Amino acid sequence: MVVDSDLHHRGLSGASGWQDGHWLVAINKKDSLTRRRFTLAHEFKHILDASTYAQAYRNLGADQEDREAIMEEVADCFAANLLMPQLWVARAIRADIRDLQRLAALFVVSPYAMRRRLRDLDLKIEAPAEQDPNMRYFRKASAYVSGRRRKPAPNKGFAAMQTLVANSEAVYAGRRILQQSVGHLIEDWR
Numbered sequence: 001m002v003v004d005s006d007l008h009h010r011g012l013s014g015a016s017g018w019q020d021g022h023w024l025v026a027i028n029k030k031d032s033l034t035r036r037r038f039t040l041a042h043e044f045k046h047i048l049d050a051s052t053y054a055q056a057y058r059n060l061g062a063d064q065e066d067r068e069a070i071m072e073e074v075a076d077c078f079a080a081n082l083l084m085p086q087l088w089v090a091r092a093i094r095a096d097i098r099d100l101q102r103l104a105a106l107f108v109v110s111p112y113a114m115r116r117r118l119r120d121l122d123l124k125i126e127a128p129a130e131q132d133p134n135m136r137y138f139r140k141a142s143a144y145v146s147g148r149r150r151k152p153a154p155n156k157g158f159a160a161m162q163t164l165v166a167n168s169e170a171v172y173a174g175r176r177i178l179q180q181s182v183g184h185l186i187e188d189w190r
Contacts, residue, residue: 014039016046023047034110041079046071048078077120083109084117098125 013035016025025043027036049056049071061067084107097103103125104114118125 014043016043018050032110034104034108034113037108038079038083038110038113041082042075044082045075045078049074080113080117080120083107084114086121089117089121089123093123093125100125 012028013031014025014027016023018024025040025047027039027043031039053071057067057071060070088107089103092103092106097106100111100114100118103118104111107114109117
């Protein structure tokens with residue numbers, strides 16, 4: 001993989017191709033970390049599909065231009081699923097992370113990417129209403145309902161949520177493949 005500032009001049013975020021017996025992924029050096037991560041996942045999908053392009057996409061679209069647009073949309077969808085798995089996003093919202101900026105930061109994606117992912121998943125977040133913090137506390141932790149005692153809902157917290165979702169088999173397998181392929185490069189960016 002190459003982090004390349006020349007891509008900026010060509011108006012590209014990334015590109016991938018087979019060169020000298022191995023895959024080469026070029027990422028725009030001038031893009032933000034969140035954009036570079038999304039681009040890397042996008043280009044990874046192109047690499048995964050390379051051997052099946054002719055077969056998998058042959059009946060899609062009216063012409064080659066349509067097929068290429070569809071392939072780009074599929075790669076964007078893959079990147080969104082890899083970086084913002086539906087289960088993780090839903091759990092974050094249930095854990096009361098309802099601010100777009102906080103959700104985007106949690107998944108290390110741009111607010112635009114998170115907004116689009118929420119729309120695609122048909123998940124709604126409400127802007128936090130100006131509310132007395134005490135009322136918010138009692139709403140979440142009240143042990144009494146209509147005179148009956150009930151256990152308060154467990155607050156698993158962010159660390160427990162991360163542990164639960166990290167064990168998801170499908171996401172783990174995808175992350176493992178990505179880590180084996182380009183994980184050391186991601187660490188170099190930080």
